[in-house]
Structures are given as C-alpha cells and as structure tokens.
Amino acid sequence: MARRQETARGSMPLKELLISKESTAMASFGVRDLDTMMRFAPRRYVVPAPLRSLHEVNRGEEVSAVVSVVSLRDRAMRSRHGFILEVAVSDGVEEIVLTFFLTKQHQLQWHRGRLPVGARIIVHGTVGFDDYRQALQITHPAYEPVEDTEEGRAWAQRPRPVYPLRQNIAQATMRSATEKGLEFAGSLSRPVPDEVIARRALPPLEEAARLVHTPLTVEDTRHGMAHLRYEEAFILQAIFAQRRGQDERTPAPVLAAEGPLQGLFDARLPFTLTDGQCAIGTRIEERIGNSHPTSVLLQGDVGSGKTVVALRAMLRAVDSGHQAALLAPTEVLAEQHHRTLLTLLGDLARAGQLDGHEAATRVRLLTGSQRTAGRRETLLDVTSGQAGIVVGTHALLTESVEFASLGLVVIDEQHRFGVDHRRRLRTKGPAGQSPHVIVMTATPIPRTAALATVGDLDVLSLRESPGLRAGVTSFVVHEKLPKWEQRMWQRAAEEITAGRQVFVVCARIDEDDAADDAPAPPELDENGNEKPPTLEPARGVTQTAQRLAERPELAGARIGILHGRLTGEEKQEVMAQMVRGEIDLLVSTTVIEVGVDVPNASTMIVLDAERFGVSQLHQLRGRVGRGEHAGIAFFDTTAEVGAEHSQHLRRIAEAVDGFALAELDLRRRGAGDLVGEEQSGLQRTLKHLDVMRDARVIEQAREDAFAVVAADPDLAAHPALAGAIADRLRDADPDVERS
Structure with missing residues (x-):
C-alpha cells in the first residue's frame, strides 16, 4: 500500500505543486508530473569562476568575488528610455562598480531592494572597462546574498543548472520549479529495486534528484546523473526482457530438418564455405530450430556471403515442410535475388519440370509490376505451398498474398523497410505461429546499431569474404x-x-x-x-x-x-x-x-x-x-575543404565496416525510438543514456533487469517498474520488431 501511495504522489500533477508560470514552463516540454520533472535533467551546468581578490582581476576575465555593497547611485539614460544603476562594492582591499542598464522603474527598485549598503554578496561576471570613468566594472553580474563562512562560500560557488528554454521562459523559472519539486522527492516512484541500487553503489533516487538539480560540486552532478542513466537503462532492459519472455511463449515453426535440399545444395556449391559462413550457419540453425521465433541481424559487407548463408537457412525451412520468403526493397534487387537463387540451386529449383531434381522445390518471384498471368500463377504456388521459396518486394506484404506455411522471412537491406512492413510479414505465419526472421544488411541503420549495443538484437557478423573481391578504396574529392x-x-x-x-x-x-x-x-x-x-x-x-x-x-x-x-x-x-x-x-x-x-x-x-x-x-x-x-x-x-560536410565524408571514406558506419551515423543522427517504430531521430527514446559512452552501464542494467523479470515475469512485486514500462510504451507499439 505504501508503495502505491508513493507512485501516486510521484505522478502528482505539477499544477498542484507549482505556481502557474512554473507549471506552464514545464508543460511546454511535456513535463506535467513530479516524476517526470525530477528526471528532467539540465542540459548543462554553469560553474562559477574561482573566487578572486578584486586587486588581482584584469579586463576580460571571468571573476567570482565575495564583496560588500559600499554605495548605490542611479540616473536616467541620456540617449534612450531607462536607468543606469551603479553599485560600488568592495572586498576590503579593492573596489569595483557593478553596472546595470534597466528599462523599467520596477527593475531598478528590485535591484535596490536586494543591494542595500552593507549587504554581503557574491558576484559572478566578466570584468569590463568604463571608458568614461577609466575604471574597471562588471556589467549585469549575477549575484546573491552569501554567508561569509566556508559552507556559505561553497554554496555560492555551486554549479548552476541550465535547463532548455522555450520562448518567454526564464531560466530562474525552471530552477524555481525543480527546487520546489525537491521538497517532494521522497515520494517519487522508484522503478529500480532498492537492493539493485545499493548493489550498484548508486545514490538513492531522492538524493540523486538533489544532486542533479541543486549540486554543490561538479562531482555531485556526475553521481546524480549516474542514477538517472542506470534507471533509464534498467527500464529499457526490462522491456527487452519481457519481450524475450514473450518470444519464448510465442509458437514458431521448428525448422530442424537435416535434408535433403540443404545437403544437396552444399554438395553442389562451386566454392568452399568459409569458416565464418559455417559457424554463423550453425548458429542460425540453432535459433530457427527452436519452437519460438528468433530475430537475427546478419551483418556483412557486400561480397561477404550473406546470401548463401540465408539461402541455406531457407532450404532448411523447406526441408522442414515450410516456406521461406526473401523480401527485397526494389524490383531490380528482387529480380537479381531470384536469378541468383535459380543459378545457385539449378535443378533443385525446378520442381515439376522434366529436368528438375526429385527433391526440388519452386522458387517464385512476386513484384508489383508483374503481369497478371504470371502473378496469378505465382500466387497459386505460394498459397498451395508448391513454391518453397518466394522472392519479392513490398508486394509480398499485401493481404492477397497467403502463404501455405511461412516458416522463415529473410529481409535484405533492412534500412529500406519500416517496422510496420516487417511486422506484417510476421502475421503471415501458419496457424497463429510467428515465422523466424533474418535481417541482412551491410550498413545497419542507427537504431539497429543502438539496439545491438543495448542487447535486444542478436547480431551475427560475417567478417571474411569467400570470393576474390579485390575491395574498394575511398577518397573525398573537393571541387574547390x-x-x-x-x-x-x-x-x-x-x-x-x-x-x-x-x-x-x-x-x-x-x-x-x-x-x-x-x-x-x-x-x-x-x-x-x-x-x-x-x-x-x-x-x-x-x-x-x-x-x-x-x-x-x-x-x-x-x-x-x-x-x-x-x-x-x-x-x-x-x-x-x-x-x-x-x-x-x-x-x-x-x-x-x-x-x-x-x-x-x-x-x-x-x-x-x-x-x-x-x-x-x-x-x-x-x-x-x-x-x-x-x-x-x-x-x-x-563543400569547402575542412567544412562539416567535408569532414563527415572523410569519416565515411575511412570507415569500412558496416557497424562502424552505423555508429558514425548514430552519433550524427541519434538512436531513434528504441521501443517504437522510428528508425532514427535525435535520441527520441534516450533522454540520459548514450549507447556508446554508457555501454558498461547498459550491460549491468541488462544483467539486473533480466534477473528481476525472470524471477517475476509479470512484475507483480514491482509495480513502480511496471508503471515505468507502461509509461515508456504509452506511445509505442509493444509488439514492434527489434530491427
């Protein structure tokens, strides 16, 4: 009961905690409750310059100084409407003038009220020069009262959070809102179990919120953000753990037959499979031989032999009494794949023909521009199961295409297909079963690179080339x-x-x-x-x-x-x-x-x-x-030599591995929505995590989250975690594919 009350309090609307302009400011960023606001981290921090004595400062320097107000004078501006307020301050050794240019009378009165003679303040600003008085001055400095004690000076020198702003929103408004929220930080929902937080030596959530929003040192900000990063990774990994559990409960065709097609095909290959192709083929066979669907990313540059590996898996599906589909993004590529498979298989692809092998199957092509008679013949073979392998474009995704028993889907060049495309193929499995999926690519999209990093995608990489490819050397040429x-x-x-x-x-x-x-x-x-x-x-x-x-x-x-x-x-x-x-x-x-x-x-x-x-x-x-x-x-x-476009092209030219390029694109474009459907976009899902920088954090969170979900799949004992997962998936499809 206590935990439910915590969760309810943490989700308290900000309108009940803040004044109108503060809640409006937060709402402009989609922040409408206490839980979200305490996790709305500053974009950066401003660290005041070190404390200095005024007699040591020079023009153009950033300075912080503890001073007393000596005198104030104001006068109307001569050339435009407004006032000039000059405040003489001293640190006991040297004096300097703080100058404010103010447009309203109430601004003048506000500063006068905060700067009475004798007030002890700390000043932060850039030292300038007054040509009229021929003396140093600080224009529009930041200042606040300070206790002349060690603790007071430390507080005055604390890092100031800098939050993102919208039009007409002041930084002070954002800081005031978060500081008020800290009063209720003890009631925040805590999705990560306390024992996990303790084991990972992270500060408790309430303390982390204070360190993030009102730190005393730069080190405080690091400790506070460590909790938020870990929490985000933990929730994400808990989602993935539940999906893995769901996969294990979802039936899929068992593709475990040993022949005859795959054996006959291997015997007829005009080349020897590389060690990498054999090893990855074995790992794929293990996965598609399970009774629950697998999602595998087969990554390898052009010429690395991905197609042969995928074809061997498709033949295993046919040997097991099911069908396989190869989805290509263009008709040109679909037609080439069709020709390639026919060439590689020879008489093994000519079932029903005089020169066909007795164990042969049919390999059919389905594209949008196919003529009616050919399309009708193909659809008949697909529906009856006569076509063991079907190659096609998006035309395979239409409702009119019904497979007799689709056991395996191979998707080529996954960056050309949206998540919805792949999910539609998932629904074409036999009798409520979900077919296995192998995605092939030479250049993973940023979202896939991120998912491979966070661990929700099984990645198999072909590093060697079986043929005699001589390779490619890339250069950037500047027309300038x-x-x-x-x-x-x-x-x-x-x-x-x-x-x-x-x-x-x-x-x-x-x-x-x-x-x-x-x-x-x-x-x-x-x-x-x-x-x-x-x-x-x-x-x-x-x-x-x-x-x-x-x-x-x-x-x-x-x-x-x-x-x-x-x-x-x-x-x-x-x-x-x-x-x-x-x-x-x-x-x-x-x-x-x-x-x-x-x-x-x-x-x-x-x-x-x-x-x-x-x-x-x-x-x-x-x-x-x-x-x-x-x-x-x-x-x-x-582009100009050395310009951003030029540098970006040079980095592409120097990178030869598909995942290295995807990571380059990931840093440039962002990870996209890791639990939704968007394939790229500036960190749409990740608010605090960097999948490259925080790889170790993600690994730890994966270990902990999978253990928690394994012990309690429905999270009955972890309502705060279940709530956090629901919030994260609120705008995403929980059945979205991984790649």
Missing part, C-alpha cells in the same frame, strides 16, 4: 580544388582504357526539375542554428552525361544513363548493356544502390556526395571492386 577533380576524371579514363567500367551517381534526374532536387543537409553553427547554404545545387543525370561527353579525358567513352523515369524494360536493357561491356561509363541515380552486380566495374564516382546518407554511400561504393580488379570510390563534393 580543381586539380583534384581533374585527376578524378583522369583516373576514371585510365580505368576505361584498361577495359574496365565506371559508375557516376547523381542526386537528381534533371537539373531543370526543381521538385526533383535533393536538398543538402543543413550545416549548424556552434549554437545549433542553421547556417546559410554553402553548397551548389545538385547535378542531374541528364546534364551530367552531356558534360562528361564533352570532357577531353573521356573522349570516345561510351556513356549510358539510368534513372527511375525509365520503364522497367529500359532499365533492364541498360543494365544488360553494362553487364555485356557495351557501356563504359553509366550515369545513374541511386537506382543502382542495391541489386547491381557488374564485376568489371572498378570505379564509382558519387557527385554531390554530401546529399547522400551514410548507408547509401556505403552501398554505392560496394557496387565496384566486386571482381578481380580493385575498386575506387570518389565522394565528390562542392
């Missing part, structure tokens, strides 16, 4: 340095002369179509304000192809174009010409980002690279260096 740009095109020409091919990617199709423009991300100054644009408009495919045809370095090069306005047949023909070697240089939009395999292509040039995301740039450079020839990627930019 003309010789760099010239050398880039010379290098492209050298590759063409050597018999290889070049991709050039643009951010838009046509420069004359303003609606098609891809805006550059804004640059921010040190205060977070957007700077004026410093980049030139993005170039288009059409005009770029014309300009390149006129460059002397590329004389004689066969140039093609590819973009989204071409028909499906036109796109296929262009890519076929590229594969046959009939095009030397292809100017394209990002339609080649995924699904294009031209082993002879060795050079990727991305124009206006600052307009592309981290994942896009990594995918684009993965289009080259896929064969025996080393690849070169040029990130071309109109």
Whole structure:
C-alpha cells in the first residue's frame, strides 16, 4: 500500500505543486508530473569562476568575488528610455562598480531592494572597462546574498543548472520549479529495486534528484546523473526482457530438418564455405530450430556471403515442410535475388519440370509490376505451398498474398523497410505461429546499431569474404580544388582504357526539375542554428552525361544513363548493356544502390556526395571492386575543404565496416525510438543514456533487469517498474520488431 501511495504522489500533477508560470514552463516540454520533472535533467551546468581578490582581476576575465555593497547611485539614460544603476562594492582591499542598464522603474527598485549598503554578496561576471570613468566594472553580474563562512562560500560557488528554454521562459523559472519539486522527492516512484541500487553503489533516487538539480560540486552532478542513466537503462532492459519472455511463449515453426535440399545444395556449391559462413550457419540453425521465433541481424559487407548463408537457412525451412520468403526493397534487387537463387540451386529449383531434381522445390518471384498471368500463377504456388521459396518486394506484404506455411522471412537491406512492413510479414505465419526472421544488411541503420549495443538484437557478423573481391578504396574529392577533380576524371579514363567500367551517381534526374532536387543537409553553427547554404545545387543525370561527353579525358567513352523515369524494360536493357561491356561509363541515380552486380566495374564516382546518407554511400561504393580488379570510390563534393560536410565524408571514406558506419551515423543522427517504430531521430527514446559512452552501464542494467523479470515475469512485486514500462510504451507499439 505504501508503495502505491508513493507512485501516486510521484505522478502528482505539477499544477498542484507549482505556481502557474512554473507549471506552464514545464508543460511546454511535456513535463506535467513530479516524476517526470525530477528526471528532467539540465542540459548543462554553469560553474562559477574561482573566487578572486578584486586587486588581482584584469579586463576580460571571468571573476567570482565575495564583496560588500559600499554605495548605490542611479540616473536616467541620456540617449534612450531607462536607468543606469551603479553599485560600488568592495572586498576590503579593492573596489569595483557593478553596472546595470534597466528599462523599467520596477527593475531598478528590485535591484535596490536586494543591494542595500552593507549587504554581503557574491558576484559572478566578466570584468569590463568604463571608458568614461577609466575604471574597471562588471556589467549585469549575477549575484546573491552569501554567508561569509566556508559552507556559505561553497554554496555560492555551486554549479548552476541550465535547463532548455522555450520562448518567454526564464531560466530562474525552471530552477524555481525543480527546487520546489525537491521538497517532494521522497515520494517519487522508484522503478529500480532498492537492493539493485545499493548493489550498484548508486545514490538513492531522492538524493540523486538533489544532486542533479541543486549540486554543490561538479562531482555531485556526475553521481546524480549516474542514477538517472542506470534507471533509464534498467527500464529499457526490462522491456527487452519481457519481450524475450514473450518470444519464448510465442509458437514458431521448428525448422530442424537435416535434408535433403540443404545437403544437396552444399554438395553442389562451386566454392568452399568459409569458416565464418559455417559457424554463423550453425548458429542460425540453432535459433530457427527452436519452437519460438528468433530475430537475427546478419551483418556483412557486400561480397561477404550473406546470401548463401540465408539461402541455406531457407532450404532448411523447406526441408522442414515450410516456406521461406526473401523480401527485397526494389524490383531490380528482387529480380537479381531470384536469378541468383535459380543459378545457385539449378535443378533443385525446378520442381515439376522434366529436368528438375526429385527433391526440388519452386522458387517464385512476386513484384508489383508483374503481369497478371504470371502473378496469378505465382500466387497459386505460394498459397498451395508448391513454391518453397518466394522472392519479392513490398508486394509480398499485401493481404492477397497467403502463404501455405511461412516458416522463415529473410529481409535484405533492412534500412529500406519500416517496422510496420516487417511486422506484417510476421502475421503471415501458419496457424497463429510467428515465422523466424533474418535481417541482412551491410550498413545497419542507427537504431539497429543502438539496439545491438543495448542487447535486444542478436547480431551475427560475417567478417571474411569467400570470393576474390579485390575491395574498394575511398577518397573525398573537393571541387574547390580543381586539380583534384581533374585527376578524378583522369583516373576514371585510365580505368576505361584498361577495359574496365565506371559508375557516376547523381542526386537528381534533371537539373531543370526543381521538385526533383535533393536538398543538402543543413550545416549548424556552434549554437545549433542553421547556417546559410554553402553548397551548389545538385547535378542531374541528364546534364551530367552531356558534360562528361564533352570532357577531353573521356573522349570516345561510351556513356549510358539510368534513372527511375525509365520503364522497367529500359532499365533492364541498360543494365544488360553494362553487364555485356557495351557501356563504359553509366550515369545513374541511386537506382543502382542495391541489386547491381557488374564485376568489371572498378570505379564509382558519387557527385554531390554530401546529399547522400551514410548507408547509401556505403552501398554505392560496394557496387565496384566486386571482381578481380580493385575498386575506387570518389565522394565528390562542392563543400569547402575542412567544412562539416567535408569532414563527415572523410569519416565515411575511412570507415569500412558496416557497424562502424552505423555508429558514425548514430552519433550524427541519434538512436531513434528504441521501443517504437522510428528508425532514427535525435535520441527520441534516450533522454540520459548514450549507447556508446554508457555501454558498461547498459550491460549491468541488462544483467539486473533480466534477473528481476525472470524471477517475476509479470512484475507483480514491482509495480513502480511496471508503471515505468507502461509509461515508456504509452506511445509505442509493444509488439514492434527489434530491427
């Protein structure tokens, strides 16, 4: 009963505790109850300058000094309405004048009332110079009464919290509100059990709130924030622990059969699986062999062999009497996956045909542009179960697609699919069962990197390449340095002369179509304000192809174009010409980002690279260096050398691992909603935690939260934790996928 009363008091509306302007100020940030306000941490702290004697100070220095008021005089301003108040103060050795420029009479009276002659105050401010009096002064200093004792001076030198502000809200209002809330801090709800707090040597919540909002030292702020960070991690991990428990109670098809398809496929592979592929394949088999659904992220750069690993898992699903679906973000990629699977499987994919193997299955393709007859035939095979493997785009998600027994879903390039897309596939399992999910990516989105860090996503990484990929080296080219740009095109020409091919990617199709423009991300100054644009408009495919045809370095090069306005047949023909070697240089939009395999292509040039995301740039450079020839990627930019866009591109060029890039993107864009559906966004879910900095805290919270939930799955003995979880999930879907 006592604990319920605590929780109720902690959720007390602020209107019952604060005056109107204070509760209104907090409400502008969505803070409407005591629990939330005590966890509404300052964005930073202002630490006063060290105490100094006035005879030691110089112009331009920050100073704190304990002084007594010697005299006051005020006068009307000559050039504008208002008053000048001059307060002479002394520290017993030296005098200095505090100067205030005031517009209202009541402001003048307010300062006079706080600064009577003889008052003992501490002053904080920047020392300036009065040209008229030829003397030092401090203009508009901060000040407050001080007891001339050791404790009084320590209190006066405490760090001042600085809260975020909205228009017409004063910092003093925010500080006053939180200080009043501290009077009731003992009634805050405590989601983390007391024994856990004690074991982790954290200050109790009431003490932590005081250390955060009214610290005496900088170290106090660290101790207070340590509790809030741990609490946030603990609640998040408790959510994940409950979801894991729910997974274990949710039925899923058991994909445990040993053959025959997977064994026949392994025997026919024209290459030997790497140790990494074998090890990860075994771990996937263990997971999909369970009777509850698994969610696995299979991470590996282009060419690392993810598709073969996923295909072996799909064959295991078919061997177990179920179906597998491979979901791709574009028709180009879906068609390539379909061709790849047919090639790899050979007669194992030709069930019902004269040259099909007796154990064969059917591999069907389903896309939005498929003709009616072909679509009808595919749907019939999917519904009847004749198609053991189905490859498709978003068309697989429609209600008209009914699987006979979907046991496994493989999702390629997960950054192209929203959470809702993946959840819809989850509902297509047989008889209330949820299919297993494997997500493949070379560049995890920031949200996925964060989830992998906090531990709610099983990550399997392929670190080695099974083929003869020569790899890619990336460079940033600044057009503000003309010789760099010239050398880039010379290098492209050298590759063409050597018999290889070049991709050039643009951010838009046509420069004359303003609606098609891809805006550059804004640059921010040190205060977070957007700077004026410093980049030139993005170039288009059409005009770029014309300009390149006129460059002397590329004389004689066969140039093609590819973009989204071409028909499906036109796109296929262009890519076929590229594969046959009939095009030397292809100017394209990002339609080649995924699904294009031209082993002879060795050079990727991305124009206006600052307009592309981290994942896009990594995918684009993965289009080259896929064969025996080393690849070169040029990130071309109109940004100034050393500008933020330039530095960001350099960091991408230097990072080669998908998770390293995701962490780079995570720091730049934020983690997104870790329990909801948003895939990115500036720390929407995390208020205090930094998933990189606080990895150790997250690990400890995971250990503690999983133990608490394991002992009490329904949290009957932990109502405050159950309430905190409900609050966190209030605006999120509790059934949201993890990746």
